[in-house]
Amino acid sequence: MKQNNNIKPNLVPPITTVKHALDYKKTLQTIEPNVQFLMSLYLHPDITPETVIEAKQAGITGIKSYPHGVTTNSGSGVVSYEQFYPVFEEMERQDMVLNLHGEVPSSQDSDITVLNAEEAFLPTLLDLHKRFPKLRIILEHCTTSAAIEAVKQCGPTVAATLTAHHLFLIVDDWAGDPHCFCKPVAKLPSDRRALLKTAVSGSPKFFLGTDSAPHPAISKRGDKVAAGVFTQPHAVSYVIDALQMGVESGVLTAGDVTKEKLENFLSGYGRAFYRVENPGNERIVLRSPASAVEDILTTQDGKIEVVPFRKGKMTWDVQWVK
Numbered sequence: 001m002k003q004n005n006n007i008k009p010n011l012v013p014p015i016t017t018v019k020h021a022l023d024y025k026k027t028l029q030t031i032e033p034n035v036q037f038l039m040s041l042y043l044h045p046d047i048t049p050e051t052v053i054e055a056k057q058a059g060i061t062g063i064k065s066y067p068h069g070v071t072t073n074s075g076s077g078v079v080s081y082e083q084f085y086p087v088f089e090e091m092e093r094q095d096m097v098l099n100l101h102g103e104v105p106s107s108q109d110s111d112i113t114v115l116n117a118e119e120a121f122l123p124t125l126l127d128l129h130k131r132f133p134k135l136r137i138i139l140e141h142c143t144t145s146a147a148i149e150a151v152k153q154c155g156p157t158v159a160a161t162l163t164a165h166h167l168f169l170i171v172d173d174w175a176g177d178p179h180c181f182c183k184p185v186a187k188l189p190s191d192r193r194a195l196l197k198t199a200v201s202g203s204p205k206f207f208l209g210t211d212s213a214p215h216p217a218i219s220k221r222g223d224k225v226a227a228g229v230f231t232q233p234h235a236v237s238y239v240i241d242a243l244q245m246g247v248e249s250g251v252l253t254a255g256d257v258t259k260e261k262l263e264n265f266l267s268g269y270g271r272a273f274y275r276v277e278n279p280g281n282e283r284i285v286l287r288s289p290a291s292a293v294e295d296i297l298t299t300q301d302g303k304i305e306v307v308p309f310r311k312g313k314m315t316w317d318v319q320w321v322k
Helices: 018-031 049-057 082-094 117-131 145-153 171-175 189-199 232-248 259-274
Strands: 004-006 036-038 040-042 062-065 097-101 136-140 158-162 206-208 283-292 314-321
Touching: 018 036, 018 040, 018 049, 049 082, 062 082, 082 097, 082 117, 097 117, 117 136, 117 145, 136 145, 145 158, 145 189, 158 189, 158 259, 189 206, 189 232, 206 259, 232 259, 232 283, 232 314
Parallel strands: 004 036, 040 062, 062 097, 097 136, 136 158, 158 206
Antiparallel strands: 283 314
């Protein structure tokens, strides 16, 4: 988040107008004026081709799709993509980005659950790419080897993000820990291995997207916990930790993890896909010894507490230098 941050539009109410997006951007800039916030709209029936044109002129980067009911604040999400084909056509003309939360809603009749919802969505990704081959599409927060392979099948206008936490997690982790529960849920060890290998593959189609969600600690406890993992304070460190663990477990070799691949995965490839210029005035330096992740973070007024991912675990110290 030091220089650029892609902002999720699933607020309450969702960001479906250009004015709402710009007002939210103004609020964010008062908090952190040195960050370039990449704003997006929430795909919703209120979004029209005319909205797309207005958004492009206002500097909004793209539109994000949330399938109905699959994740936090997705109650206004997409049921069918066909009604949005005119919107996608205009996005293609305006060279905007379509960000996809790649899952389908759970269905007992179709035998769909959180464990196979991502894989069931992949035919939709391939169909959208076929219909709109020039539309820049990002399949966000991939969790399966099947998703990785689907993105590889697509042309250069389709990319995908990997999160720091999915480089660590498998299903057993979130099944017993609400602070590891997110959507899409982490899957099998074989999927995690695929993600780790992809992160250091050197392919420009794959880059870091943190999907960090600072849910209040109280919302991560109880009968129905909020979906989301808070990684933002240590996102870069987590990636390094995960890759280091990958080397130690034999999934990766030390030679797989190069400075060039790290720079591109962490920032270069994403910046290129979004066509954001690199100011080039700051760099990341990892410092040793490592320090422990905070057990809990509290807002200045003391009213909200958030539990970071891997609380209490040792992680690298990161410094920004000019």
